[in-house]
Amino acid sequence: MLDAANTTDVQAETLLEVNNIEVIYNHVILVLKGVSLNVPKGGITALLGGNGAGKTTTLKAISNLLHSERGEVTKGSVRYRGKDVHELDPADLVRQGVIQVMEGRHCFEHLTVEENLLTGAYTRSDGGANIQQDLEMVYSYFPRLKERRKSQAGYTSGGEQQMVAMGRALMSRPETILLDEPSMGLAPQLVEQIFEIVKSINENEGVTFLLAEQNTNVALRYAHYGYILESGRIVMDGPAAELRENPDVKEFYLGMSEEGRKSFRDVRSYRRRKRWLS
Amino acid sequence: MPEQLVFAMEVTLNGLMAGVLYALVALGFVLIYKASGIFNYAQGVMALFAAMTLVGIMNGQVPFSHLINAILGTEIHHFGWHLPGIVGIILTVAVMVLFAWMVQQFVMRHLVGQEPIILFMATIGLAYFLEGVSDLMWGSEIKKLDVGLPQGINLLIDETTFNIFGYGFFIDNLDIVATVIAALLVASLVIFSQYTKQGRAMRAVADDHQAALSVGISLNFIWVLVWSVAGFVALVAGIMWGTKSGVQFSLSLIALKALPVLMLGGFTSIPGAIVGGLIIGVGEKLFEFAIGPMVGGATENWFAYVLALLFLVFRPQGLFGEKIIERV
Numbered sequence: 001m002l003d004a005a006n007t008t009d010v011q012a013e014t015l016l017e018v019n020n021i022e023v024i025y026n027h028v029i030l031v032l033k034g035v036s037l038n039v040p041k042g043g044i045t046a047l048l049g050g051n052g053a054g055k056t057t058t059l060k061a062i063s064n065l066l067h068s069e070r071g072e073v074t075k076g077s078v079r080y081r082g083k084d085v086h087e088l089d090p091a092d093l094v095r096q097g098v099i100q101v102m103e104g105r106h107c108f109e110h111l112t113v114e115e116n117l118l119t120g121a122y123t124r125s126d127g128g129a130n131i132q133q134d135l136e137m138v139y140s141y142f143p144r145l146k147e148r149r150k151s152q153a154g155y156t157s158g159g160e161q162q163m164v165a166m167g168r169a170l171m172s173r174p175e176t177i178l179l180d181e182p183s184m185g186l187a188p189q190l191v192e193q194i195f196e197i198v199k200s201i202n203e204n205e206g207v208t209f210l211l212a213e214q215n216t217n218v219a220l221r222y223a224h225y226g227y228i229l230e231s232g233r234i235v236m237d238g239p240a241a242e243l244r245e246n247p248d249v250k251e252f253y254l255g256m257s258e259e260g261r262k263s264f265r266d267v268r269s270y271r272r273r274k275r276w277l278s
Numbered sequence: 279m280p281e282q283l284v285f286a287m288e289v290t291l292n293g294l295m296a297g298v299l300y301a302l303v304a305l306g307f308v309l310i311y312k313a314s315g316i317f318n319y320a321q322g323v324m325a326l327f328a329a330m331t332l333v334g335i336m337n338g339q340v341p342f343s344h345l346i347n348a349i350l351g352t353e354i355h356h357f358g359w360h361l362p363g364i365v366g367i368i369l370t371v372a373v374m375v376l377f378a379w380m381v382q383q384f385v386m387r388h389l390v391g392q393e394p395i396i397l398f399m400a401t402i403g404l405a406y407f408l409e410g411v412s413d414l415m416w417g418s419e420i421k422k423l424d425v426g427l428p429q430g431i432n433l434l435i436d437e438t439t440f441n442i443f444g445y446g447f448f449i450d451n452l453d454i455v456a457t458v459i460a461a462l463l464v465a466s467l468v469i470f471s472q473y474t475k476q477g478r479a480m481r482a483v484a485d486d487h488q489a490a491l492s493v494g495i496s497l498n499f500i501w502v503l504v505w506s507v508a509g510f511v512a513l514v515a516g517i518m519w520g521t522k523s524g525v526q527f528s529l530s531l532i533a534l535k536a537l538p539v540l541m542l543g544g545f546t547s548i549p550g551a552i553v554g555g556l557i558i559g560v561g562e563k564l565f566e567f568a569i570g571p572m573v574g575g576a577t578e579n580w581f582a583y584v585l586a587l588l589f590l591v592f593r594p595q596g597l598f599g600e601k602i603i604e605r606v
C-alpha cells in the first residue's frame with residue numbers, strides 16, 4: 001500500500017506547468033506570492049495546505065475561474081501542453097481537456113442527477129451515442145448515482161453530490177481534472193471511497209489529477225507527488241512517499257512527531273517560527 | 279338556468295382570456311428570473327418596444343426620423359413600403375435578439391457576480407433608457423397594430439351559447455387566438471428548457487453560475503439566449519396587447535399587472551405564470567361581477583394586489599415556485 005503510489009514514471013511528460021504565479025484579489029489582496037508547480041501526465045499530484053493557504057486560488061488561476069471573483073493573475077504564467085492558457089476562458093479550457101471540480105461540490109441543485117451529468121458534456125459535439133456511452137461509464141464508477149439518477153441533485157447527500165460533481169467533470173472526457181477538496185464535509189469512510197474512485201479513474205481512464213486537499217494523510221496515500229502550500233507559497237514538494245516520511249510534514253500535517261502527539265498550541269507556534277525562517 | 283349563473287359563466291370565460299394575456303407578460307419575467315436571478319423591471323417596456331418596432335417596420339417608418347430630420351434638415355419619414363405582418367414579426371425578432379445582445383454586451387456583462395439588487399437597479403435604468411429610445415426611434419403617438427389577427431365577437435360561440443342558454447356570450451376572437459398562441463408558446467418553452475442541451479444549460483446557469491462556468495458553459499451566450507427568448511415573449515405580449523388597445527406608452531404598465539401574477543404563481547415557474555395569470559384574470563373579473571357593485575366598482579384595480587399580498591403571507595414561494603433547497 002505504501003509504495004503503490006510511488007510507481008509513476010519520473011520521465012512522464014509535463015502536462016501542466018505553473019510558473020511563479022502571483023494572484024491578487026480586488027486589486028489589493030495578494031493571495032499567491034509566486035507559486036510554481038508541474039503536473040505530469042497520468043499522475044495524481046496533490047496540493048496540500050491548511051485553510052487560506054491558497055490551494056483553491058491556485059486551481060482557479062489555472063482554470064481561469066478567477067475572473068468572476070475579481071481575482072487576477074498579475075505575474076507568472078500557466079502553461080498547458082506548453083501553451084499559455086492565460087487568455088482562454090473556462091469553456092476553451094474544458095474543450096482542451098482541463099476541467100475543475102469545485103470545492104463544496106456546486107451541483108446544479110434543481111437539475112436531476114442525470115441532467116447534472118449531462119451538463120458536463122456541454123462542450124462536446126461528438127454525438128449523443130458517445131455521450132450515452134460515457135454516461136454508462138460514469139455510472140460504472142458511481143453506481144450510487146445510477147440509483148438516484150432521477151432525483152433532484154439538491155436533495156442528495158453530501159457524498160452523492162461530490163460524486164455528481166466528479167461524474168459531471170468526467171462527462172467532458174477530460175485529460176486533466178482539477179479536483180478541489182473532495183473530502184470536504186464527508187465521513188472518513190466516504191472520503192476513502194472517493195479517493196479510491198479517483199485512483200481507479202486515474203488508472204483506468206488515464207485522467208491526470210491535480211488535487212487540492214487539506215486532508216494530508218489521505219491525499220498523500222493516493223497521490224504520486226505532493227506540493228505543500230503555506231500562505232501563498234510552496235514551502236515543500238516531493239514524491240508523496242518521501243513527504244509522508246518527512247519529519248516536518250509528519251509533525252505539522254500528519255499530527256505525529258518523534259515525541260508522540262504534540263499539543264496544538266505548540267504546533268502552531270512552531271509552524272509560525274518555521275514560516276518566518278523560510 | 280338562472281340568469282346570474284349564465285352571466286357568471288361569461289365573466290369567467292372572459293377572465294380566463296384576460297388571464298392569458300397577463301400570463302404572457304409574466305412569462306417574460308419568469309424566464310429571465312429563472313436563468314439569471316434578475317428581476318427584469320424592463321420586461322413591460324420591452325413589450326412596448328417590440329410592439330412599436332413591429333408597427334414601425336410594417337409601416338416602413340424611418341427609425342429616429344425626427345432626430346435625423348432635426349440634425350440634417352431633411353424631411354424623411356417613410357421608406358414607402360408596407361410589409362405583411364409575418365415579415366414584420368421576423369424582422370422584429372431580429373431586432374429583439376440584437377437588443378438582447380446589446381444588453382448583455384453593454385450592461386449585464388459588467389455586472390457579473392454583483393448583488394441581485396444591483397442587477398435589479400440596472401434593469402430599472404434599462405427600462406427608462408429603452409422607453410426613451412422607443413420614443414426617439416418611432417415617435418410617441420398612439421399607433422394601430424394589425425398583423426392580421428382576427429378580432430371582434432366570435433359568432434360561433436355567440437350562437438351556440440344562445441341556443442343553449444338563450445343568451446349569447448361575447449368572446450373576442452383575439453382572446454381566443456391569444457390563448458392558443460400562449461399555449462403553444464408555453465409548450466415550446468417547456469420542451470426547450472427540459473429536453474434540449476441549451477435549455478439544460480440555461481437551467482444550470484440559473485442554479486449556479488460558477489459551476490456552469492466550470493463545466494464550460496458560456497454565461498455570455500446563455501444570457502443573450504435568455505434575453506432573446508424574453509424579448510420574443512415580450513413581442514408576443516406586445517402584439518396581443520397592442521392589437522387589443524393600440525400601441526402606446528401605457529403598454530409598458532402591463533408589467534405592473536404581471537407582478538401579482540408572479541407572486542401567485544411563483545417567480546421561477548413557467549406553469550406558475552400561466553396558472554397565476556388565469557387565477558388573477560378570473561378572480562378579478564368574478565370579484566368585480568359579484569362584489570364590485572356592493573363597493574362601488576373599480577375593484578379590478580386592486581383585487582390582484584390584495585390576492586398577491588395574501589399569498590405573500592401564507593405561501594411566499596407562490597403556488598409553483600421552487601422551494602428553496604437548503605441542506606443543513
